[in-house]
Structures are given as structure tokens and as C-alpha cells.
Amino acid sequence: MPPKVKTEAEKQVLRTGIIDAARELFIHNGVEAVTMRAVANKIGYSATSIYLYFNDKEQLLRAVVDADVLKLAQALQSTLSISDPLQRFLQFGQHYVQFALTNPNHYRMMFMTQHPPCDPALSSIEQNNPEQDAYSQLIGVVTSACEAGVFKPELTDPTLIAQTVWAAMHGLCSLQINLADDAWIDWRPLETRIDAMVQTCMYGLLKESHHE
Amino acid sequence: MPPKVKTEAEKQVLRTGIIDAARELFIHNGVEAVTMRAVANKIGYSATSIYLYFNDKEQLLRAVVDADVLKLAQALQSTLSISDPLQRFLQFGQHYVQFALTNPNHYRMMFMTQHPPCDPALSSIEQNNPEQDAYSQLIGVVTSACEAGVFKPELTDPTLIAQTVWAAMHGLCSLQINLADDAWIDWRPLETRIDAMVQTCMYGLLKESHHE
């Protein structure tokens, strides 16, 4: 029973409905629970209808993640108003870790699984728009901290600093997400590990006058 | 035409034959190329025969990876004979990163994809055997470096240090493996990032007298 003529707005509603249904399955049951049929079932449509709105499953999942890349950027944005550049930098990292561990499935999708390399042209995220692009936020935060002179004088490339601290925090988060329950490893408490990593990065990157 | 009665040794041969076939597909075409039928085809058996030797695909892949967990431990073992504890520690890290980036598919499988939590009892790796278990190697290397007094005096827990440095290096490796080709990020050269991370960890963890 297809009541014809859908306004562009109505189409958008359905499109985001699909995304939301996919997200719910995705969050609660992981990526492997997102079958086209399951998503369709959740919104009362047939599986093939999804293909009227997304080219394939990859694109649907990408849309789910895109929406939460935005969410990440938003979660981080609250820290951007912190006036002290060093505090802003530290809080930014704190929020990043918190987001990752609160949204492990999305985090996994964003940074831990391989997809065909992301074409910025295809993404709904505007690259370099600091309201949407968390990476450019990071670069900005590190750059201003750099200009404030908080880093060791030999560290002159903000991008390199950013990529280093990102890698460090990402390592922490991704090991936690993937191996937290691994009986092989006698993990120290998560909070302890976070503190240790933060301390390490602070001692490793900041001028001595800014330690602690 | 099944020529009956296979000795235990012959069975082992076939078993490792299956693993090797799976590994080859796995290495060159990634995990999604490892279909049971493809593996079977490669060794001239039918797909269902594999199930005589492995319960399911997961177990087969686990066996592939298990063999390379051993390979990792072996790649690292050459560093264990370095007499100076600090040099040993540094070289250990160096070799770890090299292994990860040389064997990205295996590394991804080991540490970047989620599996049902690893039951040490089921693994062919002997936990805490330093010839097989890279994690216990790491703990050993860090512990002896700790005893040699190279770390900052407030860092008293070798396990925590180990988990921190592991996370840092893992973050570096896993971002490289997954996002190296991502057009979104203007990555600094890999070598530069490795050096930056090593420097950061050294400044962050080592006593000042051991910097550089």
C-alpha cells in the first residue's frame, strides 16, 4: 500500500528512521546484528525498501556512524570554550576517552574497523568545520596549546603532537574495548590506566613547568 | 576415495595444511577472503572436510592467529637477550611495532577485532611461557627495566607501566593500519610518528637521567 508522493521532508523522516533503527540494533547487538531484514522489520518496511534510501549496507552503517561522528564532535565542543589552553587540551582528551568508552560500538566502527577509505566528498560531515569534525577540533586545541607555549620547546609541529596524543588515547580506548574481558591480561583498573596514560603524555609532551 | 586410517601425524599435517591455506588467503586478501570453500579449494578438499578438524570458522581463524601469536613472541624473543634492561625495553617496543606493521592482517585479528573472549585453556599458546606469550615477555621486560631503576621513582607498578606503553604503541599501530589511507587525516610520516611516540613515552616514563 504505497501512498504515493512523498515530500522531500517525508523522505528525510524515513531515511533517518532507517538510520535510527539500524543504530539501535547496532548499539545493542553490535554490527553483526544489523541485517537489512532486521532493520526493515524494525520500521515495518521490507528489506529492499532500504535500498531506495541507501546504496548498500556499508553506506547505511556509514550514515549511522556519521551521525555519531557528529555526536563526538558535539561531545567535544563543550570543552572548546574553556579559556585556558592547557585545561582545554586536557579536558578535550578526557571527553574523548569518555565518549569512546561510552559508545564502544560507534567507536569501533569509526576507528577500529576497516572500511573502504573514507572519501570526504561522500561524507555528510564537513571537513574542517570545527562544529562537525572532531579531528580538526583536535588540531585546533593542540595548536592553541602550542601557541600558549605549554609544550616542550622542541615540539614544534602541532599536527604531530595531535597525532601522537590521539594515538596514545586511542590505544588506551581500543584495548579496553576489545580486550577488557580477556582472561589473558590482568588489567589494572581502567581509571588507573587512564591516569597513567595522561600522566605519561603530560610528562612526555608538556614543559616541566606545566607538569601536574 | 578416502584412503582410510590416518595416523595422528598425518592428521596433524592436514590440519596445518588447512591453517596454512587459510593463512595465505587471510594475509593476501584479508579476513573476508577466508571462506571455508576457498580454503578447501586451495588444499583440494571439500569445504565440509575442514569441519573434521575445526569446529567452525572462528576456530580456524583463531588457529591461524595463534600460530602468529607465536610468531610475534618469536620476533620479540631476539630482543630478550639484550643485556642492558633499558635497551632491551626499547628494542622490544621497536620490534613490536615492526611486527604489527609488517603483519597488519594478523595484528588486526589479534588485537583489533572482537572475538569471544579468549579462553587461555583453549589456546595452543602456553600462558606465561615467555617463549610463547608476548604479553608475559612484555611484563618481564618492563619488570627488569623497573628493577634497573630506569623509570621515574613514582612509577612502581611494572604491570601498569607495561599496559601504558602497550596501549601507546598499539594506538600508533592500529591507527596506521586502519586509517593510513584516510584522506581526512594529513598524517605525518610513519617514522616521524613512531619517533614522536617513543620520545613521548621516554620522557613520560623514564627518569630524566635516561632521557635520549
Added chain:
DNA sequence: GTCGTTAACTTAACATTGTTAATTTTAAAA
């Protein structure tokens, strides 16, 4: 030696998946 038993393997078959093609339904346009 022959004859079942059973190990080793294969072919058939199933359910599930992503995805495409063909078909239906219905509201608007002519």
C-alpha cells in the same frame, strides 16, 4: 578370504545474508 564396521571424505541440502529484478499498488496528471 569375506564381511561388516567405521574412519575419511563427499555431495546435498538448509538457513541466512546482501542485493537485484520483476511486480504490485496507488495517487496524481492527462
Added chain:
DNA sequence: TTTTAAAATTAACAATGTTAAGTTAACGAC
């Protein structure tokens, strides 16, 4: 009223992991 095209559905396909049901042939028992 008829035509058309949008919106959706059902049917179908090929691929996959996996199970069930055969098939073949070597060994042990008589």
C-alpha cells in the same frame, strides 16, 4: 477515465557457514 510514475513489495539469486546424509575403502574378526 486512463495513463504514468512513485513507493513499496514479493520473488529470486548467488554466496556463505554449517549440518545431515551418503559413499568409499581399509582394517579387524571370523
